[in-house]
Amino acid sequence: MSRELAFIFLCLAVSAVVGRDSSPSFKIDTVNSQFLLDGDPFTYIAGEIHYFRIPHLKWDDRLKRVRALGLNAITVPVPWNLHQFDQDETPVFSGNLDLVKFINTAYANRLYTILRVGPYISAEWDNGGLPWWLIRNTKIGKYRSSDPAFMAEVTQWWKHLLVKVAPLMRKNAGPVLMVQIEHFYGPLGICDQIYMLQLANLVREYLGNDVVLFTVDPPVIQFMRCGTIPNVLPTIEIVPTAVDGEVQSWFNMQKAFMQGAPAVASQFMINPFKLWGKNVTDPYSNDLIVQTAKTAFSLKASISFHMTHGGTNFGYWNGAVDPYPVTTSYDSFAPISEAGDVNQLYIAIRYWINNIPGWAYPPTPIPSNLPRIAYPDVQLTVFDTISGFILGVNPECWASPETPRTAEYIRHGYGYIYYNTVKFETIIECGQLYIPTFADNAYVFLNQNFVVRHFSDIWKSSEISQGALYKQFGTIHNNTIDVQGCLDQFNSLEIIVEITGRAHNMYPVMSRGIQGNVYMHNITLENWESCQVPIETYEISMVKNYENLQKHIFETMDFNRSQSAVTSQPSVFIGNLHIKTEPVDTFLDTRGWGKGVVTINQYNIGRYWASIGPQQTLYIPSDFLHKGTNLIMFYEFEGATTACTATSCTAKFTNLPIFDY
Numbered sequence: 001m002s003r004e005l006a007f008i009f010l011c012l013a014v015s016a017v018v019g020r021d022s023s024p025s026f027k028i029d030t031v032n033s034q035f036l037l038d039g040d041p042f043t044y045i046a047g048e049i050h051y052f053r054i055p056h057l058k059w060d061d062r063l064k065r066v067r068a069l070g071l072n073a074i075t076v077p078v079p080w081n082l083h084q085f086d087q088d089e090t091p092v093f094s095g096n097l098d099l100v101k102f103i104n105t106a107y108a109n110r111l112y113t114i115l116r117v118g119p120y121i122s123a124e125w126d127n128g129g130l131p132w133w134l135i136r137n138t139k140i141g142k143y144r145s146s147d148p149a150f151m152a153e154v155t156q157w158w159k160h161l162l163v164k165v166a167p168l169m170r171k172n173a174g175p176v177l178m179v180q181i182e183h184f185y186g187p188l189g190i191c192d193q194i195y196m197l198q199l200a201n202l203v204r205e206y207l208g209n210d211v212v213l214f215t216v217d218p219p220v221i222q223f224m225r226c227g228t229i230p231n232v233l234p235t236i237e238i239v240p241t242a243v244d245g246e247v248q249s250w251f252n253m254q255k256a257f258m259q260g261a262p263a264v265a266s267q268f269m270i271n272p273f274k275l276w277g278k279n280v281t282d283p284y285s286n287d288l289i290v291q292t293a294k295t296a297f298s299l300k301a302s303i304s305f306h307m308t309h310g311g312t313n314f315g316y317w318n319g320a321v322d323p324y325p326v327t328t329s330y331d332s333f334a335p336i337s338e339a340g341d342v343n344q345l346y347i348a349i350r351y352w353i354n355n356i357p358g359w360a361y362p363p364t365p366i367p368s369n370l371p372r373i374a375y376p377d378v379q380l381t382v383f384d385t386i387s388g389f390i391l392g393v394n395p396e397c398w399a400s401p402e403t404p405r406t407a408e409y410i411r412h413g414y415g416y417i418y419y420n421t422v423k424f425e426t427i428i429e430c431g432q433l434y435i436p437t438f439a440d441n442a443y444v445f446l447n448q449n450f451v452v453r454h455f456s457d458i459w460k461s462s463e464i465s466q467g468a469l470y471k472q473f474g475t476i477h478n479n480t481i482d483v484q485g486c487l488d489q490f491n492s493l494e495i496i497v498e499i500t501g502r503a504h505n506m507y508p509v510m511s512r513g514i515q516g517n518v519y520m521h522n523i524t525l526e527n528w529e530s531c532q533v534p535i536e537t538y539e540i541s542m543v544k545n546y547e548n549l550q551k552h553i554f555e556t557m558d559f560n561r562s563q564s565a566v567t568s569q570p571s572v573f574i575g576n577l578h579i580k581t582e583p584v585d586t587f588l589d590t591r592g593w594g595k596g597v598v599t600i601n602q603y604n605i606g607r608y609w610a611s612i613g614p615q616q617t618l619y620i621p622s623d624f625l626h627k628g629t630n631l632i633m634f635y636e637f638e639g640a641t642t643a644c645t646a647t648s649c650t651a652k653f654t655n656l657p658i659f660d661y
Contacts, residue, residue, distance in 0.1 A: 030260025047308025070353030162206035186227025263301035271333035319504030328606030430486035431521030583625035592643030
């Protein structure tokens with residue numbers, strides 16, 4: 001090469017560098033089918049992680065573990081229903097819901113953010129993140145469509161959300177690279193392109209016309225046709241595969257819907273979630289997961305591991321794949337466990353990334369696992385029956401002369417609904433109780449005594465409570481029970497209905513609670529009270545009928561309640577865990593219990609269903625404990641078994657999670 005020609009090439013190279021815009025930005029280069037971050041070619045290897053499933057004091061720990069994998073980004077969905085619990089409330093963005101703090105904490109650990117704003121997010125979360133009160137508002141038509149009433153609600157929600165996101169965008173020197181609208185809209189089959197365009201335009205109104213928006217759908221042509229719109233990046237979900245050429249064909253499908261699109265698998269589904277009553281095993285080997293990731297990366301694809309860290313469905317926030325609810329643990333065989341441990345999959349992914357030539361984000365040192373302990377056993381005593389507890393806290397109730405009210409009507413979104421005829425005394429004759437339509441599980445009491453099935457009943461299961469009705473659980477559906485033992489006078493009937501978790505993968509097909517008439521001995525029962533059950537928000541100060549409860553709880557533990565109720569009645573059990581030093585993480589062992597929820601220091605740590613499984617332990621972060629006395633309350637709805645004696649029950653702890661496989 002002549003000196004003159006070499007000089008020309010040098011001048012051209014210098015000109016290209018000088019002319020490149022290196023200001024903060026994130027763009028799509030459709031000429032070269034790639035992303036540009038601050039003007040440079042960019043590929044991400046991300047991991048999905050949910051701030052709302054992790055106590056906020058552990059955010060930094062979990063994000064450090066994500067970064068130590070060698071990832072350079074996280075994928076984060078935003079659950080509308082958690083931020084805006086009620087329609088009349090202003091959305092909350094503080095504490096465990098401080099989205100801005102979570103994103104900034106990730107950025108402090110050199111992790112960019114890919115944000116999923118919904119409004120539907122799936123995420124194995126109750127109702128896919130859509131608020132329960134949308135069901136109550138009869139003016140709202142089909143969800144996830146261009147129905148004006150629904151779009152009006154989305155607009156109000158995004159006014160609060162997107163103004164917080166705007167300063168975090170990359171063009172403003174922030175860590176948010178791009179924003180996903182909707183989720184898996186194509187498989188829904190509505191194909192409402194106007195709705196998708198409305199969402200896109202609404203985001204652009206707040207984040208600017210230059211924001212990179214994207215959708216995600218399975219790489220199936222009819223789904224991609226329904227779920228994609230012009231000028232919005234189509235991306236896909238992929239799974240581990242050993243089929244030659246399959247990964248390439250998936251990305252070919254994706255790119256066919258946008259000329260010049262970079263290859264993107266916004267969800268690389270590496271592990272399944274767990275369901276109550278269904279033994280879910282990990283279908284993919286670590287080698288297969290890593291090999292598929294290698295193949296995608298060799299095709300210059302960006303990917304996001306789903307999930308990298310699952311976390312926990314505290315409270316009542318789990319979703320469902322009817323007829324199975326998602327478990328409290330959202331561990332999902334992820335590389336980072338529910339309690340933050342790293343496993344062999346983590347090591348395998350990290351080894352691959354550490355050996356990518358020229359990767360600009362090599363793995364950082366792995367933080368040590370957090371300490372855990374199996375605390376000493378705690379003896380629990382009976383505080384009251386479930387129905388006695390509910391009446392004792394004087395719940396807010398709605399009277400109705402005909403049918404019971406649904407959960408949504410009485411503005412109760414989650415947990416349990418309590419129905420009674422106590423004040424009206426309408427039951428004169430016993431017989432077969434028939435509840436045609438309800439959701440999801442119903443527990444029946446006559447004169448405050450739990451109604452159990454007789455051996456003559458056709459329906460039997462050694463695993464399902466003999467005193468419960470199930471709208472649907474697996475193959476079981478039952479809506480009748482023979483009620484015997486009526487007194488020669490008016491009798492009271494009580495029904496407690498559990499909301500086990502709304503499906504996260506479809507439209508809500510019905511509201512929760514009792515949906516119509518209730519019949520006893522072929523007679524329509526009337527004059528009902530429909531009441532909220534305050535387990536989630538229960539505070540000791542709310543109790544109306546136990547003036548010395550504080551003293552009893554923390555000193556004598558003497559409630560003057562009949563201990564014979566321990567195994568014969570659904571009951572509330574109470575005890576104290578004494579911690580002498582600074583608390584650490586632990587697991588509550590629920591084996592020997594039936595079905596219910598546990599609160600510790602009035603934090604609802606989630607549902608248990610030990611008789612069904614597969615989850616047998618509940619994760620208790622140190623954040624929910626304190627040095628000194630910690631109040632434990634079991635709300636047992638189906639009857640404890642080996643955890644109890646005739647006079648008391650035992651709460652056991654372990655330092656390891658336990659699942660049935």
